[in-house]
Amino acid sequence: MSDITKYLRKQRLPHILCPGCGHGIVMNALLRAIDRAGLDQDKTAVVSGIGCSGRIPAYLDFNTLHTTHGRALAYATGLKLYRPDLTVIVLMGDGDASAIGGNHLIHAARRNIDLVAVVMNNSNYGMTSGQYSPLTPTARITTTSPYGNIEQPFDLAQLVQAAGASYVARSTTYHVQSLITYLEKAIKKKGFAFVEAVAQCPTYFGRKNKLGAGAEMLERFKTLAVDVKRAATLSPEERKGKIVIGEFADRAVPEYTERYGELIARLKAKDAHAVAGE
């Protein structure tokens, strides 16, 4: 296996993440996927929102941009549209991507702009000390759902798929090999490629819900995970509380920046023709 530490800004370490936090596993998986995809560090941008997840780009040796809460995809859309030569990877927390940034997620998927969108879903707002998010399962305890969450969570993979993304997958920090594979595929895929990484936040979500430390939370992901194909054979009752993992979409959809490039080419040809005909 090749050395992924070349992608780290070693002088920035140690990082601020808690012991046992799943975000570190996702970061590791991302770097392995980047390595496998053979990305050029100079031509890769990593953009994040605000949250524990948002702090990751500072440790990575690429063109890195830590934006505002929820807006990472909108910043990334501008960067990618202006600079289609760059590979743009967007790291978001679940609150970032599904609450304050939910609309940007829908529209980036709808445009099918060539971004790699990674949602680190730890079921709560880690950075602000464990409030509930739109991905917190019903009945879970958080600092703002002290009597148990009475809302129902989103299924982001279905949402993004319905909005029109090229590639949609979900894995967990326990299933690291498939997580790396999905991230690699997402990087290589033309169009909006979405990977949800279910991750543990032992400090808040784990503690509040008595799920144990990082290792125990990983064990839970192992028991709860069902592959998307098998999930299709289960009744809604049987599926309850499971984490459906796997690939939800992998399809050819016209990509936004390519279409824009075609538009420019078409107009240039037309204008050149008009001049020639004068």
Add this chain to the structure above:
Amino acid sequence: MLQVKGAQASPDREEAVLLQGNEACVEGALAAGLDFFAGYPITPSSEIAELLAARLPRRGGKFIQMEDEIASIAAVIGAALGGAQAMTATSGPGFSLKQENIGFAAMAEVPCVIVDSQRVGPSTGMPTSPAQGDLMQARWGSHGDRPVVAYYPASVAETYRLAIRAFATAERLRLPVILLLDEVISHMRERVTLKPPAENELPKRRQIQAATAAGALNDYPVYRADAEEQVPFLPDFGRGYRFHVTGLTHDEKGFPTENRVIAGALHQRLVEKVRKVQDELAQAEVTGADPAETLVVAAGGVARSAQVAVEDLRRAGYSIALFRPITIWPFPEKAWQSRVAAARRVVVVEMNMGQLYYVVDRLTKRAPVELCNQVNGELITPEQIVSFIKG
């Protein structure tokens, strides 16, 4: 959709055309090298987006209609970091939504231009009617003390010139620059002389010296400011220099810090870089008697009415002049001090509840300052101003 016939952003020689304010804004921006626009439709700014949707791709530039105003300013900042000369345009409600990310651009020192064509507010107000209620929003709209430069044209021709200057200043000081328009300026038609590129003050991006070894930039202080101007020289993303950009308080390498000394120095510098050149930036036009017993202060569209009123009153024997800030932020204090010393009376004419008044009153020690204002969706007329002054 509007069409600009015969108008070129950069004609070979001077060309006089009849344009709407919003069209002139587009011509100025394109002349300055605009190659990225992201926006969301809102009256009275929408023609800017419509024109750029047609014009930009023909020049190889990029236009995108985002899902809202927050996304628009975010996309503008993202593109600007990639090297774009980028702009967004909106009106009061959208300007409010953009504020958090305008603050980001100020903190991360990303050059860009934000056009705000004002309408009556608060809230949805009167979408197609003029007002000047966003002066303070332009100055203080974001949390924290962000630095600001805002230009405020009073004619279509000046809109063209100031659109170009907005980009030049954004690049020079590496900050978001605001171009405030009045609805009447946005939609009024006037003659504009478009100039060839060599005659315009075109923006130049401060770029890091290529001598810095690529790759070694990881540890290079990209945010270290030039000693003279207090402005850093950031490279564009994806050109061989890898660095970090954040809205967090950061050190000279761009990385977050809680070091009190570094934090204090950064926040000071962000404001200082504008303060240092404020007398050069902050321009005003003064017309009428010199010295004048009565000074009328008005900016943007309503300055046109004030101009007519001042001329009428001069003919009637008044010792009176009009002071018109062209740069509304920073306010042209030096120019003001040089004229106010002789004044016995100051009248601020504006279409809000007294925003410019607040500034002028603070800067005027000896003469009484009066407010002649109106917020009902109608432009204040010269007659109203004349009768206010005659009392």
